[in-house]
Amino acid sequence: MGGTDQMDNNISCYRIGIRSKKWYWPIFTYLIDAAIQNAWILYRKSGRKITQLEFRRNLSQTYLTRYQVPARAPGRVPKAAGSNFRVCNDIRYDGLHHYVIPVPEGKRRRCGGDNCGSRGRTMCCKCNIGFCVDCFRNFHTQ
Ligand SMILES: [Zn+2]
Numbered sequence: 001m002g003g004t005d006q007m008d009n010n011i012s013c014y015r016i017g018i019r020s021k022k023w024y025w026p027i028f029t030y031l032i033d034a035a036i037q038n039a040w041i042l043y044r045k046s047g048r049k050i051t052q053l054e055f056r057r058n059l060s061q062t063y064l065t066r067y068q069v070p071a072r073a074p075g076r077v078p079k080a081a082g083s084n085f086r087v088c089n090d091i092r093y094d095g096l097h098h099y100v101i102p103v104p105e106g107k108r109r110r111c112g113g114d115n116c117g118s119r120g121r122t123m124c125c126k127c128n129i130g131f132c133v134d135c136f137r138n139f140h141t142q
Pocket residue numbers: 092098099124125126127128140
């Protein structure tokens with residue numbers, strides 16, 4: 001056997017750190033941790049090398065980006081949040097629903113393309129990063 005020990009080892013490295021007084025909470029988080037750990041093992045069996053920490057980071061970023069709630073009051077969001085935020089590769093190259101949209105309120109954004117400092121009025125609606133026409137395609141192709 002030894003599989004269970006290995007799993008407990010993997011899980012104890014990066015347990016969910018949210019605490020709650022509910023009696024079932026540790027069981028609930030353990031189940032999620034176990035599911036993530038299993039997914040990570042399957043992912044590696046598909047031939048990709050990735051540490052559990054990287055896997056968990058990608059997973060969180062994927063969900064956060066995919067289900068993010070648009071800020072209600074744009075004025076209160078720090079300006080850097082839009083330009084500094086980098087999408088993880090799983091979303092960047094998924095080829096799904098990356099559309100060019102005008103930057104809200106007719107503003108300009110710095111283009112997120114490498115070595116491109118231009119400021120334009122277009123952005124990717126999914127990545128939430130500003131792009132000029134040239135860089136939009138480059139950014140989304142591997
Ligand atoms: Zn995009």
